[in-house]
Amino acid sequence: MDTPGIHAARNKLDARMTQTAAASLKDVDVTMMLFEPAGDFTDAELTMVKALQKGGPAIAVINKVDLLDNFAALEARKKQLEEFGCFDHIVTISAKDGTGCDELFAMLKPYGNEGPHYFDDDAFTDMPEKELVAELVREKALLFLREEVPHGIAVVVERFKERPDKDLIDIDVDIYCERKSHKGMIIGKGGQMLKKIASAARMDIEELLGVKVNLQCWVKVREDWRDNELQLNSLGFAKP
Known part of the structure; x- marks a missing residue:
């Protein structure tokens, strides 16, 4: 761990x-x-x-x-x-x-103590696919924004649905930040920064899942979410 x-x-x-x-x-x-x-x-x-x-x-x-x-x-x-x-x-x-x-x-x-064989031989993580998708989107946001926006970015996957008629997954993602000014930075002029984040994340997600992905990203503001107990719980940052 x-x-x-x-x-x-x-x-x-x-x-x-x-x-x-x-x-x-x-x-x-x-x-x-x-x-x-x-x-x-x-x-x-x-x-x-x-x-x-x-x-x-x-x-x-x-x-x-x-x-x-x-x-x-x-x-x-x-x-x-x-x-x-x-x-x-x-x-x-x-x-x-x-x-x-x-x-x-x-x-x-x-x-090391020998124990039960908990995971398949080809397993590389025990994280659900939705969490991995959220982490990939957050990674790209932090990578491209660098010092412009602090680490007050949280990502939540709101929809993860496979289409029954084709090899395609529709994924809707909300990107939360702490300030209105940060929202503008994440979206960028003419939406270019958000497109850049989503495009890079989509490529990694498709490689991870092995299928084509329709990724839609929205940016929302939650003021000071890192200091709000209810917000932390709702965003998945549970107390240990």
């Missing part, structure tokens, strides 16, 4: 994401907690460490060692993590160039 990142909560959605990460500890054989190679720990990281001190086995993974030119700082970081007393191992890696990853994989192997 790849849980949401641990960071200081700026809104209720952030808080729920951190709660989801903490709640996942009881369901896994071993927890890996990813750390920067230097710098101060955030309050959210320290909260997670406290949870690990009461939880099951854990491994500390220090990433981005390829960027280091001061290995004294790395040794200081290792010492800090040792003092927490909750990590079975401390591993240094570079996810970018692969340094230390083989060592990490070998370290994880003894923690």
Whole structure:
């Protein structure tokens, strides 16, 4: 399980994401907690460490060692993590160039417990198709908008219907944002940005589903939805 990142909560959605990460500890054989190679720990990281001190086995993974030119700082970081007393191992890696990853994989192997064959051999996710479609649309929106619109974008699939007479799926999607000004940015001049988002998402969705897709996207405003409990629930961001 790849849980949401641990960071200081700026809104209720952030808080729920951190709660989801903490709640996942009881369901896994071993927890890996990813750390920067230097710098101060955030309050959210320290909260997670406290949870690990009461939880099951854990491994500390220090990433981005390829960027280091001061290995004294790395040794200081290792010492800090040792003092927490909750990590079975401390591993240094570079996810970018692969340094230390083989060592990490070998370290994880003894923690694995053989269990039932829950999924088919060709299964690559347990997410419903509608959720995957929503994520693909949101991905394209964030990719093309970059810094113009903050991550206050939520996507909900309102219709997902196969046509009985042809190999085609009709999909209607609502894209929610927090400000009227953001709505204009997402739609773009003459609707060009929304067309760009929908076209790129449609191509990925067709590849995912293996059929032609008629994708219709609408942009709607829900003011400050990330700080509204009812809005979070209705958009599918349930409490853990």
